[in-house]
Amino acid sequence: MRKVLPYRIFRRGSYVVPFLFCAVVFFGSIFALFPYIIVDIGYLARPIWDKETIIFPEEIVHYYAEGMSMEARCEAHGWKARNATLTEAGTPATRTPLVYDAVIFSVELDMLEIRMRETWDVVDKFLIVESNGTFTGLPKDTTFADNRKRFAFAESKIVYKFVPLYPLTGKDTAWDNEGRMRWAMQDHIMDSGVQDGDVVTFSDVDEVISKKTLELFKYCEGTPDSVHMHLNNYIYSYEYPNRDRSWRSSVNRWKRGESRYNHGQNSKFILSDAGWHCSFCFRTIDEFRFKMLAYSHADRVRTKKLLETESIQKAICDGTDLWGMFPEAFTFKELLTRLGGIPKSTTAVGLPLWVLENRDRFRYLLPGGCQRGDSLLSASS
Numbered sequence: 001m002r003k004v005l006p007y008r009i010f011r012r013g014s015y016v017v018p019f020l021f022c023a024v025v026f027f028g029s030i031f032a033l034f035p036y037i038i039v040d041i042g043y044l045a046r047p048i049w050d051k052e053t054i055i056f057p058e059e060i061v062h063y064y065a066e067g068m069s070m071e072a073r074c075e076a077h078g079w080k081a082r083n084a085t086l087t088e089a090g091t092p093a094t095r096t097p098l099v100y101d102a103v104i105f106s107v108e109l110d111m112l113e114i115r116m117r118e119t120w121d122v123v124d125k126f127l128i129v130e131s132n133g134t135f136t137g138l139p140k141d142t143t144f145a146d147n148r149k150r151f152a153f154a155e156s157k158i159v160y161k162f163v164p165l166y167p168l169t170g171k172d173t174a175w176d177n178e179g180r181m182r183w184a185m186q187d188h189i190m191d192s193g194v195q196d197g198d199v200v201t202f203s204d205v206d207e208v209i210s211k212k213t214l215e216l217f218k219y220c221e222g223t224p225d226s227v228h229m230h231l232n233n234y235i236y237s238y239e240y241p242n243r244d245r246s247w248r249s250s251v252n253r254w255k256r257g258e259s260r261y262n263h264g265q266n267s268k269f270i271l272s273d274a275g276w277h278c279s280f281c282f283r284t285i286d287e288f289r290f291k292m293l294a295y296s297h298a299d300r301v302r303t304k305k306l307l308e309t310e311s312i313q314k315a316i317c318d319g320t321d322l323w324g325m326f327p328e329a330f331t332f333k334e335l336l337t338r339l340g341g342i343p344k345s346t347t348a349v350g351l352p353l354w355v356l357e358n359r360d361r362f363r364y365l366l367p368g369g370c371q372r373g374d375s376l377l378s379a380s381s
């Protein structure tokens with residue numbers, strides 16, 4: 001029998017078979033060469049298929065300048081200083097609310113320390129919940145409990161709760177475990193003696209709400225019951241301001257039976273310039289590796305090479321994506337400006353005071369400190 005050579009098919013007048021053949025070869029090679037092209041195209045085309053859906057109709061302008069009195073600050077926001085109304089005895093007419101900083105702790109010791117030092121004067125209780133399992137059900141150290149000595153300075157205000165998590169079974173997902181931790185925090189807040197009108201923060205460890213922001217909620221009357229915090233957003237360190245809006249954290253006036261600890265949108269209000277959100281701001285390369293694998297996007301680790309020290313170090317110093325992915329953006333204009341990494345900031349004005357007072361220890365968080373060397377491995381307290 002004679003072989004039918006490919007060109008013969010053309011001669012017989014049918015273009016369908018050769019066309020399909022070529023298409024299969026073409027797309028087959030593309031996928032073989034760039035197995036993640038669909039994901040990449042998805043990212044590049046994001047401005048077409050995705051829109052930013054979180055909207056805050058009430059953007060509160062934040063008024064603050066050094067030396068501005070508390071009265072003036074309250075008034076600038078349309079609120080009233082608690083001290084303005086005094087009883088006949090000369091004491092404030094209303095009770096000054098207590099401020100509860102409620103945080104679910106994972107491993108970020110430095111961030112917790114910076115947070116506690118920053119807000120020390122205004123926070124009355126630090127409520128900390130910690131587990132021996134990750135949201136994905138893997139065992140983890142109880143890092144806070146193991147390092148509690150380091151927080152001796154704050155012991156008088158710390159209220160700690162351990163919550164066991166178990167390996168995932170049946171239909172359980174990481175979301176269920178995350179929910180368990182949030183409910184445990186809800187109980188912890190209620191057990192702590194919180195009263196209606198007290199101020200409770202809902203925020204992750206790396207979402208640090210500034211002292212001057214919390215002062216507004218403690219010392220002013222007439223603030224909304226729940227306000228989201230528009231935090232200045234950073235990645236790797238305060239050297240790389242990230243343009244994504246950080247909005248999830250919030251400050252809430254507690255209302256028994258109504259308030260529920262959560263990390264989603266629960267108010268139409270957002271206050272600008274309310275603090276700092278530093279994502280992936282780790283001291284050591286090992287912590288980056290750990291987080292890249294434990295993170296809910298572990299599937300982004302396309303090749304082992306991404307986990308190599310040089311690759312991670314390069315991404316940190318270039319301000320580019322750890323996974324080598326295209327930036328997420330909602331408009332093409334933004335996408336273009338974000339290609340090629342985040343421009344470095346050269347200012348350390350307006351950062352948390354504790355970081356500036358301990359520049360040597362927190363060198364890696366400041367402009368010029370992108371190298372994560374061995375010398376940084378030990379976190380002295």
Ligand SMILES: *[C@@H]1O[C@H](CO)[C@@H](O)[C@H](O)[C@H]1NC(C)=O
Pocket residue numbers: 070071083090091092219
């Ligand atoms: C409120 O008044 C008390 C004493 O009357 C004073 O100690 C406190 O500093 C005042 N607070 C503010 C925020 O002005």
Ligand SMILES: *[C@@H]1O[C@H](CO)[C@@H](O)[C@H](O)[C@H]1NC(C)=O
Pocket residue numbers: 132133134137138139140164165166167
């Ligand atoms: C957490 O601790 C409990 C005991 O308190 C244990 O039963 C459980 O297996 C531990 N979880 C993990 C993920 O190791």
